[in-house]
Amino acid sequence: MSSSERVRREAPRRMSTVVVAAVATIAMVVPSLAGAQPVAFPPITDRNFNIDLFEQPAVGSPRLIGMGGAVNAVAEGAAGLYTNPASAAVRPETTTSKFAWNVYFSSYIPVSGQDLNNNGQPVTSVRRSLLGAVGLLLQYGKWGLTLDGGYTAHEIAPEAGGGLGVRSLIAHLALARTFRNDDIAVGVGVRAGGLNVYTLDEQSQTLFTRAGASGEAGVVWKPRGQSFRLATSFALPFRTGPLDYNCDPNNCAGYILPTDAIVPWDTTVSAAWRIGPTPWNQHIEGTFRDERQLTIAVELALVGPVDNGYGMEAFAAKQLQVSGRDVSATPRLGVESELIRGWLRVRAGTYLEASRFPETSARPHGTGGAEVRLFAFRMFGQERRVSLSAAADVAARYKNVGVSVGFWN
Numbered sequence: 032m033s034s035s036e037r038v039r040r041e042a043p044r045r046m047s048t049v050v051v052a053a054v055a056t057i058a059m060v061v062p063s064l065a066g067a068q069p070v071a072f073p074p075i076t077d078r079n080f081n082i083d084l085f086e087q088p089a090v091g092s093p094r095l096i097g098m099g100g101a102v103n104a105v106a107e108g109a110a111g112l113y114t115n116p117a118s119a120a121v122r123p124e125t126t127t128s129k130f131a132w133n134v135y136f137s138s139y140i141p142v143s144g145q146d147l148n149n150n151g152q153p154v155t156s157v158r159r160s161l162l163g164a165v166g167l168l169l170q171y172g173k174w175g176l177t178l179d180g181g182y183t184a185h186e187i188a189p190e191a192g193g194g195l196g197v198r199s200l201i202a203h204l205a206l207a208r209t210f211r212n213d214d215i216a217v218g219v220g221v222r223a224g225g226l227n228v229y230t231l232d233e234q235s236q237t238l239f240t241r242a243g244a245s246g247e248a249g250v251v252w253k254p255r256g257q258s259f260r261l262a263t264s265f266a267l268p269f270r271t272g273p274l275d276y277n278c279d280p281n282n283c284a285g286y287i288l289p290t291d292a293i294v295p296w297d298t299t300v301s302a303a304w305r306i307g308p309t310p311w312n313q314h315i316e317g318t319f320r321d322e323r324q325l326t327i328a329v330e331l332a333l334v335g336p337v338d339n340g341y342g343m344e345a346f347a348a349k350q351l352q353v354s355g356r357d358v359s360a361t362p363r364l365g366v367e368s369e370l371i372r373g374w375l376r377v378r379a380g381t382y383l384e385a386s387r388f389p390e391t392s393a394r395p396h397g398t399g400g401a402e403v404r405l406f407a408f409r410m411f412g413q414e415r416r417v418s419l420s421a422a423a424d425v426a427a428r429y430k431n432v433g434v435s436v437g438f439w440n
Contacts, residue, residue, distance in 0.1 A: 072350035075287045078280060082292040083340035083355035084226065087332075087384050088147065088396070088424060090181070091164065092137055093435045097400025097422035098365025099380020101330040103301035104251065104262035105367070107440060113203065114299070115249035115264040116218030119168065119175030120207035123440050125315050128413065133168040135437035146428035147185065149384055150352060151391040152344050153428040154187055175207045175218070186231060187347035194231040195238070195347040200224055205247070214312075216251040222266060226292060228343075236284045241292045243271030258311040259304045268335065269294035286349060293337045295355060301330035301363075318414050319439070321373040330363040334385070342388060352388060359385035365398075373439075376402040378422065396426040404439050 091113040095102050106118040122131065146153040166179035180202040187195045207218030223244040229237045249264035273291075274280075280288040305311035307324030337355035345352035365380035380398040400422030407416045416439035424431040 072345050072348075072352045075346070075349050075351055078287055078290050079339070080289050080341045080351055081337060081339050082289045082343055082346060083337040083387060084292055084294045084343070085148075085297075085334050085337075085355060085359075085387060087149070087334065087359070087361055087387075088426075088429065088431065090183075090431075092135060092166075092437075093400050093420035093422035093433045094367070094378065094402070095422075096424050096431070096433050097378030097380065097398055097420075098328060098367055099363045099382040099396065099398045099424075100332070100361075101301060101303075101328040101363035101365035101380055101382070103249075103264060103299050103328075103330055104260045104303040105326060105328050105365075113164070113179065113181070115251065115262055116177075116203075116205035116220040116247055117207050117216040117249040117251045117262070117264070119177040119205050119218050120170070120173060120209045120216045121175070121251055121253070122170060122213075123320065124311070124313055125317055125320055127318070128411075129172055131168075131170040133166075133438050133440070135166050135435055137164045137433055137435040145430065148342065148344065148354075148388075149386050149391055149394045149429075150342050150344055150354070150388045154344055154347075173209045173213070175205075177203065177205045177207075177220075179203050187344055195343075196227075196229045196231055196235075197343065198227045198229075203247075207249075212255060214252065214254055216253075217249075219246070219248045221245070222247055222269075224269065224294070230284050232284075234284075237277070238283050238286055239274045239276040239288055239292070241271060241274060243269035243294070245269045245294070253312045255312055256310050258306070259302065260311070261302050263298070263300045265298040266296060268296045286346075289341075289346070290339075293340065295335035295337050297332065297334045299330060299332045301328060303328040319373060319416070322369065323372055324369050326367045328363075328365045328367075330365075332361045332363065334359045334361075334387075340387075352390070355387045359387055361385045361393075373416075374404045378402075384426065394426050394429070396424055396429070398422065398424045400433075402439070 103115050106114055107121045107123055164181035169176045182200050184198045201224040203220055203222045205218050205220030207216055209216045221244055226241040228239055229235055245267040247266035251262045253260045305324055305326045307322050336357055340355035342352040342354040361382055361384055363382040367378045369376045378400045382396050384394040384396055386392055402418050402420040405417045405419055407414055418439040420435045422433045
């Protein structure tokens with residue numbers, strides 16, 4: 032073997048070791064950062080305010096969490112659910128049948144006393160909480176169809192001065208197709224969701240509910256014979272009717288209700304590179320690629336402003352904390368390496384979570400995870416590999432661990 036060939040084969044292993052070590056260091060340092068002190072905000076005196084509903088921490092599959100959320104350009108099929116509708120039509124560069132399918136189930140284990148939104152108030156409790164996601168992917172020829180949904184429930188602890196429960200359900204339906212010899216994938220979809228906010232007292236009274244939907248679209252460019260990919264995605268704000276409540280909005284269990292609760296627009300641009308023995312965007316004979324490789328992904332996510340927006344946690348304390356008045360930007364970096372071909376993949380990442388609140392600054396996260404092949408079986412004449420994935424996301428006043436069972440691709 033020539034020296035150049037040896038360097039090329041060893042590069043993924045050496046680079047993955049360095050990057051994983053660097054991100055692991057971030058993950059250990061981040062929790063030691065000083066947390067913000069509780070702040071008192073102006074009391075709510077009328078309904079002239081909107082709740083800013085946004086989501087910036089990496090929540091999704093363990094691959095997404097482990098790579099710091101930077102999977103917009105990397106994701107293939109089910110791994111791209113929640114990020115880019117175009118991924119529904121992106122297949123692995125291996126020999127596959129005209130029809131393919133995939134499923135996954137993920138569960139998340141957050142920690143009590145967290146500051147989920149980086150508002151400076153570590154008051155979120157996960158007592159009686161549940162976080163999970165399921166997804167289904169169907170592919171036929173150049174087409175792909177995905178349906179997935181995620182459910183979250185958390186409590187804003189009474190020590191915050193309030194005591195509210197918040198439940199949400201978000202579902203995505205996406206249809207995608209590839210063009211130009213599969214070099215480009217384009218997808219469109221709909222995200223729909225519902226929100227339920229209720230008190231934590233014995234009566235557990237619902238304050239208000241909210242339901243709506245919005246459109247989303249995405250593109251992935253993966254030029255044939257190259258080892259890089261570019262992607263972008265965009266989601267419109269939720270379109271909804273008025274808040275739904277069955278009480279006096281000026282005195283509902285002691286709360287003055289907002290005029291609206293708004294999910295803002297968001298957009299992402301990303302790029303990814305793969306270092307391995309063969310070009311990334313190249314057909315490989317066989318059902319599985321099984322190559323030792325290193326994939327590096329970078330991404331910038333933007334979340335739009337909310338007019339007259341305020342935070343949910345302060346609302347629980349019957350106070351107003353300004354939130355989401357400007358566009359917020361979150362840069363992300365993720366790596367993935369298949370260390371043991373066909374058996375083990377490791378992931379790591381970091382991202383700088385933007386603050387939607389004037390009292391706090393951007394918050395760094397360290398992430399990591401792994402996917403282990405468990406066993407294989409044959410179905411309809413094709414080998415299927417079942418794998419177990421796990422990931423963690425750690426930051427000041429925030430910790431999240433996720434596990435998932437799905438198919439190895």
